[in-house]
Amino acid sequence: MKNYLPIIVKAILALSFLLAGLNKFFGFVQPTPSASGQAEAFLGILFSSYIRPLVGVLEIVGAVLLFSKRFSFIGLLILLPIMVNIIGFHVWYGYLGNGNLIVGTAGFLVVAYFHREDFKRLLK
Numbered sequence: 001m002k003n004y005l006p007i008i009v010k011a012i013l014a015l016s017f018l019l020a021g022l023n024k025f026f027g028f029v030q031p032t033p034s035a036s037g038q039a040e041a042f043l044g045i046l047f048s049s050y051i052r053p054l055v056g057v058l059e060i061v062g063a064v065l066l067f068s069k070r071f072s073f074i075g076l077l078i079l080l081p082i083m084v085n086i087i088g089f090h091v092w093y094g095y096l097g098n099g100n101l102i103v104g105t106a107g108f109l110v111v112a113y114f115h116r117e118d119f120k121r122l123l124k
Helices: 005-026 038-048 051-067 072-092 099-114 116-123
Strands: none
Touching: 005 051, 005 072, 005 099, 038 051, 051 072, 072 099, 099 116
16 A cells, blocks of 8 residues: 555646646636635736736646656646645635645645655755
């Protein structure tokens, strides 16, 4: 089971980012009820500028690279700033009750843990 854990978690993480990236272009999953105040302003800017398609492309590329064995670390590096922004948005605007945030963050940390040697080489 230990050998299959990174593969399963990586596949779930890659599928979630792939679906999120494709959703930015095709809109097959409708957004949840709108936020209020500053969060609504932030999302309004995000939806009306070039940032949404850019993040969508990066999510798709990062997810596809996560599926490959050779380039999965590069995919993880591409998805790292997106994941940091997701966490920051939810913490800053008080959306901590979202289970997707906890599951996604845990999955990302598990995949990063299995790439810890790659991180050590990168930071050396």
